[in-house]
Amino acid sequence: MEGHNGWVTCIATGHSIKENEDTQVLISGSRDKTILIWKFENDPKEKTQFAKPWKCLTGHSHFVSDICLSSDNNHLLSASWDHSLRLWDLAQGKSVERFIGHSKEVLCCSFSSDNRQILSSGADKVIKLWNVKGACRFTSNQNNHNDWVSNVRFLGKSTSKGNVAASFFASTGWDGKLKIWNNQSFEIKDSFKAHDGNINAITTSPKGTLIVTGGKDKKVKIWDFSDCSKPVAEFDAGASVTCLAFNPKTSFIAVGTENGIKVWNFEAKENSLMAETNYEIEYQAPKNVNSEEKVEKPREKTFHQVTSIQWNAIGTRLFAGFSNGVIKVYDADVETSTK
Numbered sequence: 001m002e003g004h005n006g007w008v009t010c011i012a013t014g015h016s017i018k019e020n021e022d023t024q025v026l027i028s029g030s031r032d033k034t035i036l037i038w039k040f041e042n043d044p045k046e047k048t049q050f051a052k053p054w055k056c057l058t059g060h061s062h063f064v065s066d067i068c069l070s071s072d073n074n075h076l077l078s079a080s081w082d083h084s085l086r087l088w089d090l091a092q093g094k095s096v097e098r099f100i101g102h103s104k105e106v107l108c109c110s111f112s113s114d115n116r117q118i119l120s121s122g123a124d125k126v127i128k129l130w131n132v133k134g135a136c137r138f139t140s141n142q143n144n145h146n147d148w149v150s151n152v153r154f155l156g157k158s159t160s161k162g163n164v165a166a167s168f169f170a171s172t173g174w175d176g177k178l179k180i181w182n183n184q185s186f187e188i189k190d191s192f193k194a195h196d197g198n199i200n201a202i203t204t205s206p207k208g209t210l211i212v213t214g215g216k217d218k219k220v221k222i223w224d225f226s227d228c229s230k231p232v233a234e235f236d237a238g239a240s241v242t243c244l245a246f247n248p249k250t251s252f253i254a255v256g257t258e259n260g261i262k263v264w265n266f267e268a269k270e271n272s273l274m275a276e277t278n279y280e281i282e283y284q285a286p287k288n289v290n291s292e293e294k295v296e297k298p299r300e301k302t303f304h305q306v307t308s309i310q311w312n313a314i315g316t317r318l319f320a321g322f323s324n325g326v327i328k329v330y331d332a333d334v335e336t337s338t339k
Helices: none
Strands: 008-013 026-030 035-040 051-057 064-069 075-080 084-089 094-100 106-111 117-122 128-131 136-139 149-154 168-173 177-182 188-193 199-204 210-215 219-224 233-236 241-246 252-257 261-265 273-277 306-311 317-322 327-331
Touching: 008 317, 026 064, 026 317, 075 106, 075 117, 084 106, 084 117, 117 149, 149 199, 168 199, 177 210, 210 241, 219 241, 219 252, 252 306, 252 317, 261 317
Parallel strands: 008 064, 008 306, 064 106, 106 149, 199 241, 241 306
Antiparallel strands: 008 026, 026 035, 035 051, 064 075, 075 084, 084 094, 106 117, 117 128, 128 136, 149 168, 168 177, 177 188, 199 210, 210 219, 219 233, 241 252, 252 261, 261 273, 306 317, 317 327
């Protein structure tokens, strides 16, 4: 799928409105400063006709770094290097609120499950809590990360039976720390060094009780919200981890890296690597070189970096964005999952 002219930095897929029902919702953000809403073709004759850009949302004056879709699929939140966030009405295709308050690049944003609260953070290292009208309700002034905040995510969904995790949110930073905060008092539940080096990615299980982190140290780690004293499971991705996505129906975790994609079944005791793929950069022969000359050293393979990744609502399809602006779509066989 082609439409962006820069890194595909973030992907959002629709939330299921009915149980086990997929949605035809796919939205992507890019370093080209735009957000694209994609339209799926019902009967594509070619793979390249699978989907095409339907609407282009413009307004940000710098890279779009993160997007988050409301649970009813009606509104989109975007974060940008232009120091702002925007709230978009998708039916109207326009920005309805602008969030101003960060002093540097905004790298991440998150909607609460009831769509009433918004989190954001980034290069200024502070975390802000907003209402949907663009009013900042709280700014962290202590216990902050010592470096850029790469991700903030509300944990869990509010239920009639109550979900303890829903009262908290998680943040990760380039300082290698994972922090879990109370989203009412902003008090810290846990704060610890989770990775050696930058933590670039985070994803959570559907109930929000498992937190998955990935970093520059090439490691993917799973943490249990109730006890973060040690990882529940750990995976060596073999390259710097850039993005993560927890399958909504299985124990599969999609891992995007500088070199490609790996799908890890963290509950499998053996053969936990379910699949892997990459996107090789086409070799361009140097100019002014005689084609008959012998090349003594074979060319090393290089790959387009995976810059964003997301499952569809029922976990049967994986969308991956790359550093060359392309989105690739993979069908997934989830029948073999342990759940």
